[in-house]
Amino acid sequence: xxxxxxxxxxxxxxxxxxxxxxxxxxxxxxxxxxxxxxxxxxxxxxxxxxxxxxxxxxxxxxxxxxxxxxxxxxxxxxxxxxxxxxxxxxxxxxxxxxxxxxxxxxxxxxxxxxxxxxxxxxxxxxxxxxxxxxxxxxx
Amino acid sequence: xxxxxxxxxxxxxxxxxxxxxxxxxxxxxxxxxxxxxxxxxxxxxxxxxxxxxxxxxxxxxxxxxxxxxxxx
Numbered sequence: 001x002x003x004x005x006x007x008x009x010x011x012x013x014x015x016x017x018x019x020x021x022x023x024x025x026x027x028x029x030x031x032x033x034x035x036x037x038x039x040x041x042x043x044x045x046x047x048x049x050x051x052x053x054x055x056x057x058x059x060x061x062x063x064x065x066x067x068x069x070x071x072x073x074x075x076x077x078x079x080x081x082x083x084x085x086x087x088x089x090x091x092x093x094x095x096x097x098x099x100x101x102x103x104x105x106x107x108x109x110x111x112x113x114x115x116x117x118x119x120x121x122x123x124x125x126x127x128x129x130x131x132x133x134x135x136x137x138x139x
Numbered sequence: 140x141x142x143x144x145x146x147x148x149x150x151x152x153x154x155x156x157x158x159x160x161x162x163x164x165x166x167x168x169x170x171x172x173x174x175x176x177x178x179x180x181x182x183x184x185x186x187x188x189x190x191x192x193x194x195x196x197x198x199x200x201x202x203x204x205x206x207x208x209x210x211x
Contacts (some may be wrong), residue, residue: 002175076172079190087190138175 003071004079004138006063010055011090012131018048019124029113037113041120082137090130097122149207152181154199170194 002007019075023045029037064070101118155161163177170191177184178197185193187207196203 074167074171074173076176077191078172078176078185079172136169 001063002138003060003063003073005135006059007056007073008131008134010059010139011052012128012135013047014052014055015124015128015131017051018044018123019128020048022120026117029117030111031097032113034113034116037116041116045120048119085137086130086134089133090126093126099127103136145209147186147207148210150172150184151176151177151206152193153205154166154201154206158199166198 002039022040025040025044026032026037060071098119101115101122104118105112105115151166155166162211163174163181167174167177167211171194172191176185176187178200180187192207198208
């Protein structure tokens, strides 16, 4: 497994764990205030960033211990192209989900809390799908 | 008009071996890309930019058309 796939796995793991944590803390969302929901979402987003950085470091340390060599992470033109494809996919998914959420909010007269949760989770899902695309391209 | 897709092939792998059995890592470091990019180029999975193609040709001290060519 090369460093790019390893780092992408770290990002997927971090984002997934943050999503699960948020989901577990939002099971009673209908009874929660908007401040409490926003707090959980903000903590989840912040936590995912810290978790991803930590997992990057842990995965690379583990890889260095197992293989016995340090692999440098070089970003070249191929990585930039893959990054662009991933960005296109995540932007498309996130854009569509924002529009869908807004339409459904009005259509079914949902609360603003549901919209907030749906938009945050669609951001995470868009990010995870774009990372999966990157793994497919790097395979 | 050349609308049909063209297949660009290369001699990178052969040239590496003819060049004191240069490793993929050595070539990657010389042209400033990752080893995975050299692997992808050798397997024809990735066509490099003109800039990188020139750098690779220069690394072998060859003309670009000697390293990269089209197969009909």
